Amino acid sequence: xxxxxxxxxxxxxxxxxxxxxxxxxxxxxxxxxxxxxxxxxxxxxxxxxxxxxxxxxxxxxxxxxxxxxxxxxxxxxxxxxxxxxxxxxxxxxxxxxxxxxxxxxxxxxxxxxxxxxxxxxxxxxxxxxxxxxxxxxxxxxxxxxxxxxxxxxxxxxxxxxxxxxxxxxxxxxxxxxxxxxxxxxxxxxxxxxxxxxxxxxxxxxxxxxxxxxxxxxxxxxxxxxxxxxxxxxxxxxxxxxxxxx
Amino acid sequence: xxxxxxxxxxxxxxxxxxxxxxxxxxxxxxxxxxxxxxxxxxxxxxxxxxxxxxxxxxxxxxxxxxxxxxxxxxxxxxxxxxxxxxxxxxxxxxxxxxxxxxxxxxxxxxxxxxxxxxxxxxxxxxxxxxxxxxxxxxxxxxxxxxxxxxxxxxxxxxxxxxxxxxxxxxxxxxxxxxxxxxxxxxxxxxxxxxxxxxxxx
Numbered sequence: 001x002x003x004x005x006x007x008x009x010x011x012x013x014x015x016x017x018x019x020x021x022x023x024x025x026x027x028x029x030x031x032x033x034x035x036x037x038x039x040x041x042x043x044x045x046x047x048x049x050x051x052x053x054x055x056x057x058x059x060x061x062x063x064x065x066x067x068x069x070x071x072x073x074x075x076x077x078x079x080x081x082x083x084x085x086x087x088x089x090x091x092x093x094x095x096x097x098x099x100x101x102x103x104x105x106x107x108x109x110x111x112x113x114x115x116x117x118x119x120x121x122x123x124x125x126x127x128x129x130x131x132x133x134x135x136x137x138x139x140x141x142x143x144x145x146x147x148x149x150x151x152x153x154x155x156x157x158x159x160x161x162x163x164x165x166x167x168x169x170x171x172x173x174x175x176x177x178x179x180x181x182x183x184x185x186x187x188x189x190x191x192x193x194x195x196x197x198x199x200x201x202x203x204x205x206x207x208x209x210x211x212x213x214x215x216x217x218x219x220x221x222x223x224x225x226x227x228x229x230x231x232x233x234x235x236x237x238x239x240x241x242x243x244x245x
Numbered sequence: 246x247x248x249x250x251x252x253x254x255x256x257x258x259x260x261x262x263x264x265x266x267x268x269x270x271x272x273x274x275x276x277x278x279x280x281x282x283x284x285x286x287x288x289x290x291x292x293x294x295x296x297x298x299x300x301x302x303x304x305x306x307x308x309x310x311x312x313x314x315x316x317x318x319x320x321x322x323x324x325x326x327x328x329x330x331x332x333x334x335x336x337x338x339x340x341x342x343x344x345x346x347x348x349x350x351x352x353x354x355x356x357x358x359x360x361x362x363x364x365x366x367x368x369x370x371x372x373x374x375x376x377x378x379x380x381x382x383x384x385x386x387x388x389x390x391x392x393x394x395x396x397x398x399x400x401x402x403x404x405x406x407x408x409x410x411x412x413x414x415x416x417x418x419x420x421x422x423x424x425x426x427x428x429x430x431x432x433x434x435x436x437x438x439x440x441x442x443x444x445x446x
């Protein structure tokens with residue numbers, strides 16, 4: 001396989017977009033980006049004045065087809081890097097990063113479907129890259145997204161999801177576990193087996209399954225999917241712990 | 246000279262001995278879970294541990310025999326390629342040295358294989374010399390499935406993906422055979438002190 005070396009480079013922050021009260025999308029211009037696959041991530045490295053450095057990983061939100069690179073970062077209050085990225089970073093700043101990283105939690109149009117994407121909170125980010133890739137390629141491959149969030153105001157990319165959901169072949173399902181607006185048409189509980197059955201596709205259709213979210217969410221969703229008959233080998237998981245940073 | 250990230254100060258840095266934290270790592274107190282798929286759950290009466298490949302004859306221990314092998318309690322620091330390190334973790338397990346006792350082999354490499362299909366490759370010399378174990382207890386308790394139970398490989402001097410969860414056997418090989426993450430962009434050896442995270446590091 002032809003691969004570009006994974007080396008540190010400085011990206012320039014082009015724009016910051018507030019997605020929710022806790023999350024921003026950081027749009028970056030890079031001098032030399034080898035391209036990525038939907039689902040991959042980058043490592044970000046910060047350096048303090050005394051030379052101290054720390055690194056964290058962030059999922060890529062943008063499609064491979066989009067210019068530049070977009071990361072969506074959720075602020076973890078006692079984190080070390082995410083509060084900096086969400087609260088301190090400004091357009092025009094330089095951000096050191098390297099990537100793309102990861103060769104397992106990825107989906108390319110040629111991989112085909114059907115697809116089942118299960119997101120807990122900001123676990124939506126790498127799955128959004130897949131949805132954007134799918135849309136950019138004009139694909140109508142059978143895709144089901146199940147997104148679990150606490151309340152509607154915590155949902156990333158709300159308008160874009162609504163728009164994508166009107167296209168061919170994509171069904172967007174949402175469950176709100178804490179607060180619901182009056183007349184909420186979606187699910188209103190934690191992900192369970194019945195919900196996963198109703199979202200589909202059935203195990204007989206052999207979907208490719210991607211789950212991303214907090215560890216407990218991913219553990220639970222993966223266990224339930226195996227329980228209702230999905231092939232464990234078809235389930236790809238990406239977990240982030242309480243120590244996301 | 247390193248480029249300063251404008252306005253970044255970082256956390257206070259006096260709490261841990263920097264000599265114990267490899268470059269780019271930060272210390273956590275909890276125990277994050279990372280794995281690429283669902284957590285396999287193998288019943289102990291179906292579990293065995295196997296040594297095979299380039300050996301005179303393969304050996305296999307059912308669970309009841311495995312836990313009767315001479316075990317060690319050891320305390321080590323662990324370093325995950327996703328940047329967290331955890332200091333002073335305590336484990337109980339069987340050293341790979343003792344599993345390999347009396348085994349004659351030409352092999353220079355090992356492929357660890359697991360329930361769920363995960364594999365990872367290591368030079369044999371990274372598994373010997375008192376530096377690797379098959380661990381089945383963490384902090385004095387049975388190892389939880391999320392953390393690799395019933396048993397996981399423990400090779401603390403390499404990034405933690407080498408410490409294969411749900412390990413069921415070691416296949417000794419003459420040629421190096423890259424495993425799951427090693428074929429998915431990660432470094433073939435994974436020494437945290439040299440920050441060998443990705444294939445080109």
